[in-house]
Amino acid sequence: MKGDRGSLTINLIQNPYAKTMKEPIDYLKRQQERESNARSYPRRIPIAIKEAKGIYLTDTNGKTYFDCLAAAGTMALGHNHPVVLEALQAAVTSNLPWQTLDITTPIKDEFVEEIWQSLPPTFAQRAKIQFCGPSGSDATEAAIKLVKTATGRRGMLSFDGAYHGMTHGSLGVSGNLSPKQDVASLMPDVQFLPYPYLYRCPFGLGGEKGSWVGSHYIESILNDPESGIVKPAGMILELVQGEGGVIPAPDEWVREIRRMTQEHMIPLIVDEIQTGWGRTGKLFAFEHSGIIPDVLLLSKAIGGGLPLSVIVYHDSLDVWQAGAHAGTFRGNQLAMATGLATIRYIRSQKLSEHAAAMGDRLLTHLQTIQTDHACIGDVRGRGLMLGVEIVNPDQPCNGRGVHPNDPQMARQIQQACLDRGLILELGGRHSSVIRFLSPLIVTPEQIDSIAEIFHAAVKVGAGFGHRSAAQQG
């Protein structure tokens, strides 16, 4: 007995964490003290996560949440999905090399084959792939270099509201000013065009007319020898802007953009880093409009939760010299194994169709909630990429009957959701769009619960400021 007590004392002395193991650790305080001022999610979602399974996260206090952030849309199959775990376990016990640069392996070959099988045949027949490195931003950088090299031109066209990453080039083609304004000398020669954000239409028109005027304006710039814009190396485009506020581009507008970029021989880079692999109700968002991009950016879900990004592009652009693009971590075999399992599961279980059905179900709930809450200005999105734009109905409308954004209310609703066990993120102009990005495996019952929590949170969050539609007249 005495001996037992003795060994316990020794353990306590030897183990530097012994004290903290007994007392609860204040993870958030420690994080705040040590991590950079650039930390973002923890400011709005102040939790420390201990466990994750499917669509659920559990924090260190034992509270469980619906995860409708899913690592910014990365966790297509949710957390710790059995097929992903199985693939990972098989990979780590098979003496597979973890990193191979761009040297091939059987798993890489299978992974590329699966991507080829996933693409429309007309694209796959003439496609080339470049593994870029771990992040989506790496894919953006690679694509910009690719089209500059192939065309010999220097400029890029992008869109207001765009988000393509945080590196110098990718931030250069992104719209949000706050991360840009303090960074000198971002990639030059980027021109921003109006995106068809029809709720707050840049032309004050909205609807089909706003969309038509937008594409007409872009065509006139491309045709005008005095537009001030030198013929660009490429155009980069999200088909549903995610971080920009969940804004889907109308299919007809997308087809028009494809027609004009083809006519002007401007390579069209479609960024499906967030929309890819079933998220919008099709395997790729470009399938909604039927276009084929020249360059396709893929990351997030493609690694099954491990970091990986690729660009897939038309072989006519492949004029790169050997070593023109490289990166140490582009040969992440574990990510290819988990990515392969994820893509196979998405395709075999028809998760795109499931995402479309679940998205419709959630959209209907959100639209019903909207009818009773004037602070919900717009409900929009595609598949399981949905957004609710929060406005201030007490402030006067613009010419099109749209109230100004209400970031404070959006924040209150987000907080009220978190209190009730639902993780949602904000995006869009002034961070006033509440975004729903659940894993694709979400069930109808879970969708109903998510909507129920959101509804309760809108009532609470709106609080004293809330006015019903009836009150508005």
Ligand SMILES: Cc1ncc(COP(=O)(O)O)c(C=O)c1O
């Ligand atoms: C459309 C899009 N492009 C690019 C990126 C950048 O990816 P990463 O954060 O992995 O660099 C993101 C990230 O959210 C994205 O949504």
